[in-house]
Amino acid sequence: MPIENPFYSPDVQGPYELYSVGRFELEDGGVIPDLTLAVATYGELNAARDNAILIPTWFSGTHQTWEQVYIGPGRALDPERHFIVVVNQIGNGLSLSPHNAADPSIAMSKFPRVRIGDDVRAQERLLREAFGIERLALVVGGSMGAQQTWEWAVRFPEKVLRAAPIAGTAQNTPHDFLFTQTLVEAITSDPGFAGGEYASHLDVQAGLGRHADIWAVMGLSTEFWKSGFWKAVPMLDGETTEDFEEFQAGFIRALFRLMDPNALLTMGWKWQRGDVARSIGGDLAAALGRITAKTFVMPIDRDMFFPVADCEAEQRLTPGSELRVLPSIAGHFGLFGFEPSYVEEVDRNLSELLAAPV
């Protein structure tokens, strides 16, 4: 029986549609009998079918932050000009995930291993079969969305005209792998996790809380906390606070505790193994050398686990690409768009990229 979790509903996340891409063979082995993707679209596909933008989602995120922070009339991602397709990644709680799988052979702890490459292949099939889209004006995504963006640009170079990986790498680093492992362990070590066969995410609140506590360290920055920037950021209850531990509990803990443990683990496993070189024999330079998209590589300056140096090293291996560093006091969580200056900088770069001839 699928677990009901109100966090993963249109009431909380805003509207989306479910699309099936049918039977789906996974790169790590195994088959998903019927792969359902949760998709939100904005704008209309034009007659030439050349105004499509794809946005894959990040760890624990959904289409909602993109809708609220990045997409809008007059913005770079403008639904009056573009057909914007946000595809929730496999295992994110809206698309097929361990807790919502009706098929008992893949439910909960039986959910198969999914790779970044699986998401990208499923998205390619979805775009083709559901929307008739063969080429993308832009693929843009943050964090794990950047991993998928890189994978798209390497795997389907003829389909991706422009790419903007924000705060994420093409090949995950050992440091990032080890970081993600601490997130995984925070959850699996909770006795309530029960090997993935809990009855409700409410049974795993301690583990989800510890998982959130690690995010509060690695997802943000020393300046975010020391400056008191958070004092103006509403917690989930809409209130603000002068106490940093209360903010941590009321924002970060409160948010992650709404989520499904197996969903987070599915995404975590996938994140750890993101690697565009995997499908072509392990040579990162050769993989990135395949890219023909006009690419802006956009790390966030204070990011602690997709740091500028790691992103810049990949940018240098990517033909015709440019490095565009985004400033945010919030580090990786700058992706949430706390600062108008960050959002404007993203818009400026994406507008320039979309205007670039390809």
Add this chain to the structure above:
Amino acid sequence: MPIENPFYSPDVQGPYELYSVGRFELEDGGVIPDLTLAVATYGELNAARDNAILIPTWFSGTHQTWEQVYIGPGRALDPERHFIVVVNQIGNGLSLSPHNAADPSIAMSKFPRVRIGDDVRAQERLLREAFGIERLALVVGGSMGAQQTWEWAVRFPEKVLRAAPIAGTAQNTPHDFLFTQTLVEAITSDPGFAGGEYASHLDVQAGLGRHADIWAVMGLSTEFWKSGFWKAVPMLDGETTEDFEEFQAGFIRALFRLMDPNALLTMGWKWQRGDVARSIGGDLAAALGRITAKTFVMPIDRDMFFPVADCEAEQRLTPGSELRVLPSIAGHFGLFGFEPSYVEEVDRNLSELLAAPV
């Protein structure tokens, strides 16, 4: 009954002496009936009693790393010229700690809260009563040892001629507090921890392992892991490896799993609350303004939780101080002295500091 843990023995840690400073009232309330400090000394106190150097220890560390990496003839910390006193911090497993307290009223979970200021006052008493030392040519320490160094320079300005806080701050930041909290939770969440009343550290191996896994992320750096630097670093068994997960398990996990959980928690609580301004009303600028020592503030360039920016902000508030950034690919764990270039840079700075007129 004190718990026997062979890690905390002269066989493993090298020779040290136990000194009692007697009955000791703690800043957070409570009393230690008989406070015993584990002390290692190198060299001889001269007749003028003006060649003494004090080294307080870091989280989870002992005098041993200082002896092996930083002290030696011809070095800046030269036992042929100086009388070097390394005092193991309270709760580090060698000095009085929860697991070795013979007095049941302060054993294990009953161990009182100890602050950085307690260590510094206990060290001041020890130096005076046991060695007749009234002034220090230098106080130098790394990480929590830097916290103690700062506290010494603020609290006893007339006694500290020179100070060198390496990779540590005078006032702990919220980010650092939250980081340390994840270390604490990794241990206390282990059912084997039993509220601090475990029978052996072997009962808490899962929690100690998760604690170590977080260290592997925050204690090192993305470059340390990505570069393969660790391939040349022997694990605890003396072997090297080509696999980063094996190195993580064989070095970092293996090391922290030898330690006592309550000892780590005692130090963690203390670390979280390091603040030189606490004893004089909370004004950091006023506290640092008290310092008369010639001070070199020495952050490590890739440190993820005592980052250069946080150390530099304090350096600017410290009269007559200088910022000396130390390079290390190993981030905070550069303190272990993996690189000759790091060790040479520390020596160069400490030699210059010791030669400076005061």
